Amino acid sequence: MNLSHLDANNQPKMVDISSKSSTLRRATAQAKIQLPSCLQTYVKGDEILLKKGAVFQTAIIAGTMAVKKTEELIPFCHQIPIESCTFAIEINSDLLVTIQCTVKTTAKTGVEMEALCGVTIAALTIYDMCKSLSPHIVIRDTQLLIKTGGKTTLLERPLYGLILTGGHSKRMGQDKALLNYHGQPYAIDLYKLMQSYCQQVYLSARPNQWLETPLASLPTLPDHVSSVGPISGLLTAFQTYPNVNWLVIACDLMQVKASTIEYLLTHYEGMTIATCYTNLEQGFPEPLCAIYTPKAHRIFTEAYQAGIYCPVKILKPQPCTLINPQNVCELMNINTPEDYASIDH
Numbered sequence: 001m002n003l004s005h006l007d008a009n010n011q012p013k014m015v016d017i018s019s020k021s022s023t024l025r026r027a028t029a030q031a032k033i034q035l036p037s038c039l040q041t042y043v044k045g046d047e048i049l050l051k052k053g054a055v056f057q058t059a060i061i062a063g064t065m066a067v068k069k070t071e072e073l074i075p076f077c078h079q080i081p082i083e084s085c086t087f088a089i090e091i092n093s094d095l096l097v098t099i100q101c102t103v104k105t106t107a108k109t110g111v112e113m114e115a116l117c118g119v120t121i122a123a124l125t126i127y128d129m130c131k132s133l134s135p136h137i138v139i140r141d142t143q144l145l146i147k148t149g150g151k152t153t154l155l156e157r158p159l160y161g162l163i164l165t166g167g168h169s170k171r172m173g174q175d176k177a178l179l180n181y182h183g184q185p186y187a188i189d190l191y192k193l194m195q196s197y198c199q200q201v202y203l204s205a206r207p208n209q210w211l212e213t214p215l216a217s218l219p220t221l222p223d224h225v226s227s228v229g230p231i232s233g234l235l236t237a238f239q240t241y242p243n244v245n246w247l248v249i250a251c252d253l254m255q256v257k258a259s260t261i262e263y264l265l266t267h268y269e270g271m272t273i274a275t276c277y278t279n280l281e282q283g284f285p286e287p288l289c290a291i292y293t294p295k296a297h298r299i300f301t302e303a304y305q306a307g308i309y310c311p312v313k314i315l316k317p318q319p320c321t322l323i324n325p326q327n328v329c330e331l332m333n334i335n336t337p338e339d340y341a342s343i344d345h
């Protein structure tokens with residue numbers, strides 16, 4: 001086996017990243033701390049206030065300093081410019097504290113060690129601040145939750161892919177998912193692209209839509225609810241696998257590239273309903289090229305029950321993570337034969 005951490009003499013070495021290219025990379029790590037009940041009286045809102053000072057605020061400062069020092073502590077870590085470092089600390093009613101640290105850089109290698117170092121030192125700082133009140137403090141579950149921007153992507157839950165194909169393609173006059181794209185139906189091309197990022201990819205279609213077509217062999221989620229638009233496909237996906245993230249792409253976004261997906265993943269936020277591109281002309285979130293978290297399930301179900309079917313209308317008032325497309329053409333909607341003729345296929 002060729003281990004990148006060993007040299008030809010079986011001695012350890014720093015991984016050579018000199019020929020890699022710099023990309024925007026992000027890592028989020030998490031640690032938990034179980035505090036003893038005697039600390040309850042010191043909890044004031046989102047903070048623990050001791051004579052020594054504000055515990056979480058101190059932990060954030062310590063964690064930030066630790067992130068910047070990671071290269072000095074871990075022998076084979078590279079020196080990486082830290083471009084952003086944020087902490088989120090929450091405490092629940094059982095005094096279980098959850099710390100998350102997110103680090104960003106534009107570099108040739110990832111910042112997961114930095115994020116892990118950050119939560120670890122933040123946790124130890126909380127321990128140090130609280131230990132005089134009781135030594136019964138347990139730090140646990142330190143782990144990497146999210147890593148994006150490099151060769152492999154890790155999110156805090158599985159990523160499934162959904163290709164929306166259940167429309168009637170009236171304007172096109174033929175099924176858009178079957179349009180030729182470099183020698184194969186576009187849905188197959190997009191399916192293969194999404195497979196490299198998702199654990200599972202499904203077509204979203206009307207029941208029996210793809211029987212006896214070239215798409216028949218692809219995994220399909222037929223609409224559970226009557227097919228009234230893309231919301232039917234979204235709801236079916238959210239209901240079928242409620243605990244995963246969904247990367248959703250409509251089959252008429254024929255200019256989507258690997259970089260379109262990677263950019264979404266790099267900016268993905270697990271705490272919002274969805275990470276979406278902004279439609280620059282109209283300012284609304286683009287719902288059909290987006291990553292949805294499990295929080296979307298309830299929002300879309302309630303909207304559907306209230307008779308609101310338009311995904312843009314549903315997303316607009318919600319907390320979404322919005323990003324500007326790197327290239328507006330990537331999100332061009334191919335709805336008519338003229339649109340199709342205007343693109344390279």
Ligand SMILES: Nc1nc2c(ncn2[C@@H]2O[C@H](COP(=O)(O)OP(=O)(O)OP(=O)(O)O)[C@@H](O)[C@H]2O)c(=O)[nH]1
Nearest residue numbers: 164165166167168169170171227228229233250251
């Ligand atoms: N699963 C599912 N997807 C749908 C449904 N209606 C539309 N879609 C998909 O949602 C995306 C956006 O659809 P539109 O472009 O608005 O509509 P369309 O029906 O494909 O095309 P037109 O008939 O020309 O309006 C496309 O990928 C469609 O395949 C539906 O009822 N169920």
Ligand SMILES: [Mg+2]
Nearest residue numbers: 252333334335
């Ligand atoms: Mg369309």
